[in-house]
Amino acid sequence: MTEPGPGVGERAPRPPWSEFRAALDAAGFRPSRRLGQNFLLDENVARAIARDADPAPGELLLEIGPGCGFLSVHLAHSGARLVAVEIDTRLAPIARGFLAPYADAEVLEADVLDGKHRFSSAVEERLPDHGDWSVCSNLPYSVSGPVLALLAAREQPPRRVCVLVQKEVADRLGAPAGSAARGPLSVRVQSAFAVRTLRAVAPQLFWPRPKVDSSVVLLERRPDLPSCAERRRIAAAAGLVFRHRRKGLARILSDHLGDRSRALTLLERLGIEPSRRPQTLEMGEIELLAQGMEIPD
Numbered sequence: 580m581t582e583p584g585p586g587v588g589e590r591a592p593r594p595p596w597s598e599f600r601a602a603l604d605a606a607g608f609r610p611s612r613r614l615g616q617n618f619l620l621d622e623n624v625a626r627a628i629a630r631d632a633d634p635a636p637g638e639l640l641l642e643i644g645p646g647c648g649f650l651s652v653h654l655a656h657s658g659a660r661l662v663a664v665e666i667d668t669r670l671a672p673i674a675r676g677f678l679a680p681y682a683d684a685e686v687l688e689a690d691v692l693d694g695k696h697r698f699s700s701a702v703e704e705r706l707p708d709h710g711d712w713s714v715c716s717n718l719p720y721s722v723s724g725p726v727l728a729l730l731a732a733r734e735q736p737p738r739r740v741c742v743l744v745q746k747e748v749a750d751r752l753g754a755p756a757g758s759a760a761r762g763p764l765s766v767r768v769q770s771a772f773a774v775r776t777l778r779a780v781a782p783q784l785f786w787p788r789p790k791v792d793s794s795v796v797l798l799e800r801r802p803d804l805p806s807c808a809e810r811r812r813i814a815a816a817a818g819l820v821f822r823h824r825r826k827g828l829a830r831i832l833s834d835h836l837g838d839r840s841r842a843l844t845l846l847e848r849l850g851i852e853p854s855r856r857p858q859t860l861e862m863g864e865i866e867l868l869a870q871g872m873e874i875p876d
């Protein structure tokens with residue numbers, strides 16, 4: 580058993596990028612755009628992300644897409660129980676090699692998702708039903724929306740989720756009422772988490788360079804977390820109203836309820852102006868709508 584790591588604030592004994600690069604070359608690796616393989620090269624930023632994640636020693640920490648383990652080494656160094664899930668069978672053994680000094684780090688060779696609406700069973704069986712846990716990842720674009728929506732919908736969402744995502748995704752996650760970026764993912768995520776963008780990460784800090792800017796976003800579980808059933812209703816209501824984001828709410832609800840006067844009565848009772856568009860709704864108003872729209876659990 581290795582000693583627990585000295586902590587996230589301290590320097591992880593991470594090998595230089597040239598060693599990672601040599602391991603990738605030896606595996607005949609070419610990065611895949613489909614799998615969002617843009618590796619974060621900058622050690623200071625990787626260390627800062629691990630510090631932002633701030634996992635508690637011994638706590639379960641899920642990393643999605645460790646790649647060759649560049650960020651994982653910093654995460655494992657925190658003393659958390661790292662479960663890193665990598666879909667690419669060329670990369671998982673490389674990450675496993677770099678994480679070998681950490682007895683509490685595990686690399687799973689698996690797709691994090693089973694379809695779009697479930698974590699894969701290998702992941703699901705490691706996630707706790709109770710107690711605190713955390714997520715930290717340089718998230719591949721193709722799964723960022725589904726993964727964050729699934730985390731927000733869990734009975735016990737993680738305490739902290741610290742993710743590096745495309746800036747456009749970061750803007751959607753934190754979009755307040757009235758913002759053009761606000762959509763169903765904003766509402767789902769904000770039903771469970773307070774969202775903060777912590778730092779921008781420039782394209783030149785990755786290999787290969789992405790065409791877009793990236794941001795580190797921190798999601799902190801809401802102290803006033805709605806029940807799982809309420810969050811599901813909120814997600815369903817958001818999915819429904821945002822399907823027609825150019826229409827007014829009177830029209831959207833009339834179509835949903837099949838009765839314009841019922842829709843108008845409902846909006847009047849909730850104090851919501853019928854001509855408003857979905858993206859103007861505050862979280863509290865969506866919660867009320869979700870109750871009023873008679874969406875089943």
Ligand code: SAM
Nearest residue numbers: 617618619644645646665666667690691717719
């Ligand atoms: N963590 C590394 C870093 O920071 O440099 C790599 C991050 S790279 C943006 C995303 C990683 O996620 C890649 O290693 C890719 O193979 C992996 N990945 C993509 N889709 C995945 C999926 N569905 N399940 C698990 N890993 C996936």
